[in-house]
Amino acid sequence: MFRPLTGFALAAALLAGAGLSLAQTVPPNTEEEVDKLIAVLKSDAPHKEKVDACRGLAVVGTKDAVPALAALLSDEKLSHMARYALEPIPDPSVDQALRNAAGKLKGRLLVGVVGSLGVRRDAAAVPLLLPMLKEPDADVARTAARSLGKIASPEAAKALSEALATAPEAVRPAVGNGCLACAETLLAEGKRSEAAAMYERVGKADLPKHFRVAAAQGLILARQPAEKE
């Protein structure tokens, strides 16, 4: 499906304008194809062509595509599609690029990058994300809390746990959700007492009732003796 979008400048020009379905008949992935898609991003090609180049790179992109995509993270019209392409690329340079962008962006674009760091479970991003829990922009703070929950490192768990008491009301449920995600990870790793402590903190926090339900459920499991395999 995305192969059609590779070799894309031509395919998009032929098919998108005509309102036709993109035939999914394209040659196999090659370095040359990736280079062509990168070239589209760097060119003055129309917006739609760049969008479709990002789609193609989401499937076939390599670390070679990261600089060109990273350059789009601050582009209001293409930032999302840059993340769309970057998130699945299995190369650590993606994480570095997202971290770099997170240090520079604000508002909605920052929300997107922070979300992508969570999707990638980038533990190295935790120091960057921790102060965002106190961001006045509630969307940023909420997304940071959810991403920290996905990363679920000890530092992330500690910060989320502390934020339960300090986060403003609009952010606290996201912090609670992050805490529950961390507790689930701790439980899965067999760290029952740490998980129980986290569930207890959530249960005592000033959160809506369903968080107390979730915490109670978790506590029941965390306090069970480990079953033999």
Add this chain to the structure above:
Amino acid sequence: MAEHTSAPEVRVSAKRETLPIRIAGQASVTRRQFLKRAAAAGGLLAAPCLVPGSALGLEDKAAPSERIVLGGIGIGGRGSGVLNWMMGEKDVQFVAVCDPQKSRREKVKQMVDKRYGNQNCAVYRDTPEFLTTRPDIDAMLITTGDRWHALMSIMAMRAGKDVYSEKPSCMTIAEGRTVVETAKRFGRIYQTGTQRLSEAKFIFANELLRTGRLGEVHTVRAHIAPWQSAEMRHDWLPEAPLPPKDEVDWDAWLGPCPWRPYNPSYCKGGWRGFYDFHTSCIGEWGAHTFAQCHVAIDATDTSPVEYGYVDNPTGDGMVTRFAGGIKMILSRGDKWWHGSCGVRYEGTEGWVAVADGYSKPEVSKPELLEGFEETVREYVERTGRATSHVRNLFDSIKSRRPTVANPEVMYRSMTTVHAANICMWLKRDLKYDPVKEEFVGDAEANRLRSRGQREPWIM
């Protein structure tokens, strides 16, 4: 059986004593235990909100202690049908609707107010506001376009709501997994709109398998929709002037999907067939029929491990195979049944086929139909599940027992939908490990398990 996976084998060769009535599905004992305990805790702590009937003009309805307060998000034509069905239940009160399109939310308000004889149905444009300011609402009816089903369900469950979600209920494998995790985390009741799992004739067909009357089952066939293809569109419709935000909140309509210029056609059902918004002809009906097959062969915690590419535009004839050897074959058209959303199960002792429009299934020999009513009645008694999908939902909301179309059923059957689509898109055979939840040795296929979501609509 495929050797590349650690997936548990799926076999249907002997009478099973019980159908799985669990969310479960995870290989880990801890997760099963979690669910068991969660259900118990949820039953104590997550009971529906109680609202006096006098406050709702419902003196003739169920007592407050029995009443479920319902809200809705993205209710259009299909959703209105489901809503009318739900409002027919005496223990349900619909109180508010949210939609980024003014004409749709106003239409729902008119319908609801007319039904209740008052002007009380509240309307909202903004979903986060709706979810955070209505703690009185117990459950959400989510009948948006496909692009929003999973994310809305996740947002609603994080806000403490139980959920009914129209199908197909996730756009990617990753979305489906997050629905499962969120429902578990918050002990929420969830039901996907696979109504046939609650219809007597389909239940009877499943019971024929469970009770061993078809012998050893080797093949199940699942209907895919006769319109559109597995390949989908990536083009943009011509840009039209953007209406005022209160009329159509285009940013919210698009939600997590890539931005594209506004065109009113998308908002009138024209989103179907576009990759960003739809799950193809395979998802359109496969969301129903794959779920039926999964449940029939007791494969509610797994997915096929092999997908064979077929060189046609639709996926017709694709053979998928579960660990253990049972084949599930995708079929377009009426070759194996007569009607929509058909399934057919074939065993060493006979076959059964059923589709919409049947009063009873077709069978290979008349004696297989013996005891139809008794079999269905026994199913209801054994499982506690009604032969009405909405009743099953509302009973589950009260009992805190998983619905017949619980998150795991949705997730695993939709994983099969997505894997079949990916197989068609990549034009090659695929192998899938349902324990690791990843394709085997195919990096490109694995990249298609998720899609980067547009800010701020990130799971």
